[in-house]
Amino acid sequence: MNGHKNLLLLLLGMALVTYLPRLMPAMILSRRNIPEVLVKFLEYVPVSVLSALLLPSILVVEGKINFSLSNPLLVTSLLTFPLAYRMKNMFLTVIAGMVIIVVLNRFV
Amino acid sequence: MTACEKKELLFGIKRAFPIVMGYVPVGFALGVLAADAGLTPFQTGMMSLMVYAGSAQFIAVSMLAAGASYLAIIATTFLVNLRHLLFSASLSPYFKDLDHRLIPLISFYITDESFAVSITDVKEKVRGYAYFLGLYVTSYLSWVLSTVLGAAFGSLIPDTRALGFDFALPGMFLALLCMQIKDGKKAFAALMAGGLSLFFLWVLPGNWNVILASVITAAMGVLLER
Numbered sequence: 001m002n003g004h005k006n007l008l009l010l011l012l013g014m015a016l017v018t019y020l021p022r023l024m025p026a027m028i029l030s031r032r033n034i035p036e037v038l039v040k041f042l043e044y045v046p047v048s049v050l051s052a053l054l055l056p057s058i059l060v061v062e063g064k065i066n067f068s069l070s071n072p073l074l075v076t077s078l079l080t081f082p083l084a085y086r087m088k089n090m091f092l093t094v095i096a097g098m099v100i101i102v103v104l105n106r107f108v
Numbered sequence: 109m110t111a112c113e114k115k116e117l118l119f120g121i122k123r124a125f126p127i128v129m130g131y132v133p134v135g136f137a138l139g140v141l142a143a144d145a146g147l148t149p150f151q152t153g154m155m156s157l158m159v160y161a162g163s164a165q166f167i168a169v170s171m172l173a174a175g176a177s178y179l180a181i182i183a184t185t186f187l188v189n190l191r192h193l194l195f196s197a198s199l200s201p202y203f204k205d206l207d208h209r210l211i212p213l214i215s216f217y218i219t220d221e222s223f224a225v226s227i228t229d230v231k232e233k234v235r236g237y238a239y240f241l242g243l244y245v246t247s248y249l250s251w252v253l254s255t256v257l258g259a260a261f262g263s264l265i266p267d268t269r270a271l272g273f274d275f276a277l278p279g280m281f282l283a284l285l286c287m288q289i290k291d292g293k294k295a296f297a298a299l300m301a302g303g304l305s306l307f308f309l310w311v312l313p314g315n316w317n318v319i320l321a322s323v324i325t326a327a328m329g330v331l332l333e334r
Contacts (some may be wrong), residue, residue, distance in 0.1 A: 003307040007151055008323040010178040014168060017186035020217060021193040026215040029200035030208070037330060038173030038197075044297050044329030045198045046227045047288040048322040049191075051298040052305035053220055056317065059306065063218055076275055090225070090283040094126040097279035105270070 076101040113238040116325035120242020123229060127221045127243075128250040131162075133268040135251050138165055139258020140265075145173035152259035156252040161219065164188045165255075184314070191319035195223035202230040206237050209213070214322055217244030221277060224284050293332050301325040 004010075033044070058067050058073040069075055080097040087093060110119070135156075142152040147169070159165060171181045174318065195218050203211050222244050229235055229243075252262045258265065268274070289295050304321035312320075 002307045004146060004151070006178075007147075010153075010168075010181060011155055011158045011184035013178065014155070016166065016327075017182055018159050018161050018164060018189045018192070021186075021190055022196050022215045022218045025193055025197035026200045026203055026211050026218075027205065029197055030203040030206075030211060034201065039201075040200075040330045040333045041326045042198045043333075044294075044326035045322055046125040046224070047230075047285065047294045047297050048301035048325040048329075049194065049220075049226055049318060050281050050285040050288060051302040052318045052321040052325075053224070054278060054285055055302035055306055056309050057278045057281060059114050060309065065306065065310070073275065073278060077278060080279060080282060081286070083284040084139075084279075084283045085289075088304060090123070090126060090228075090280060090287075092139055093283035094129065094276055094279040096131075097275045097282070101275040102270070105272075 043085055072104050075104060109238065113236060115203060116238040120235075120239040120244075122247045124246035126276050126280040127225065127247040129273055130221065130280065131251045132254045134162060134277075135254025136257050136262070136265050136268070138162070138169065139255040139260070139318040140262035141166070141173075142169045142255065143262055145169045147259060149256050153252055153256040156255040158172070159185070160217070160251060161185070161189050161192075162201035162250060162251070167315075188315045191322070192218055192316075194319060194322055195220075196228070196263050198227055199223065199230070201234070202227075205234070206240075210237050214240045214244065214281075217248050219247070221280065222247050222316075223283060225238040228284050228287050234279045255302045290310075293329070296332075297325050297329055300328065316319050 010043050022065060054077075058077045060070055060072070061073070066074065076097055080093060083096050084093040111286070139149070139152055143149070149157070155165060155168070159168075166192065167184055167188060168181050171184065196215055199215075203214070206214070217240075226235075226240065226243055228240070245259045285298060289298055301321045301324075304324055305317045308317035
């Protein structure tokens with residue numbers, strides 16, 4: 001191996017700073033009753049996180065926002081959305097979306 | 109393991125399906141970049157085993173390739189992965205009835221994707237440790253293996269986009285989001301968080317978008333619920 005000396009040190013550092021934020025809230029909060037205001041706050045976290053992850057994942061293509069019909073991920077999402085909303089089924093939504101994007105990429 | 113635990117384990121493994129579909133091509137791509145940055149397949153695998161955080165690993169590999177210091181890479185990793193605080197806190201009420209000795213193990217596997225699936229599932233029904241391990245470990249193994257394979261056989265890998273894999277994770281987020289939108293307030297929160305996420309991605313470097321958009325939106329949710 002070449003220039004990456006003491007890579008294990010880097011990996012240990014990365015592992016530690018990644019693990020602690022995953023561990024600490026679960027350890028601390030699962031042992032006590034969470035205050036009401038935090039419960040309400042956490043109630044809105046999943047919907048916020050999902051939307052905050054979804055929009056960049058379909059709109060940002062190669063570092064730029066592509067909000068047009070030339071973006072297959074966006075078009076596929078628009079077509080899949082009504083299906084997803086009605087089916088409420090993760091597996092079927094993913095399969096339907098993958099079929100749609102293959103068809104779009106191949107034939108449109 | 110009881111019959112019930114076995115059922116939960118299998119259910120968890122089944123729910124990992126879209127995550128695996130999403131992780132495999134992204135893991136390959138990371139492996140290829142890691143090899144370009146001078147990492148061996150073994151080192152790439154060690155990074156995935158120990159860190160297990162896709163976006164931080166992409167950033168780390170590109171920083172390594174650019175000759176950044178280890179301290180800078182670790183600091184960036186910390187910032188990029190702070191959003192896990194939020195996921196861990198959200199899952200904590202559902203960890204209450206688990207054997208507490210398992211929490212250090214289970215929480216290691218929290219990622220954007222595993223959080224997204226499990227928070228939806230635990231809200232629907234109480235889930236035991238076997239469910240979490242089934243879902244989380246399956247996702248974990250697919251990530252570790254695909255990054256190693258990418259580093260080892262990068263050039264041999266077919267174009268997975270032709271098979272629609274690039275929509276696996278967006279499709280999963282879309283499906284889970286639809287399950288979370290139960291009333292007008294949640295729909296408003298979704299619009300707000302999505303907009304803020306794009307905004308922060310645009311104005312702030314360094315992957316702050318998810319945590320900032322979510323914290324601001326959830327705080328607004330608290331006000332809405334008053």
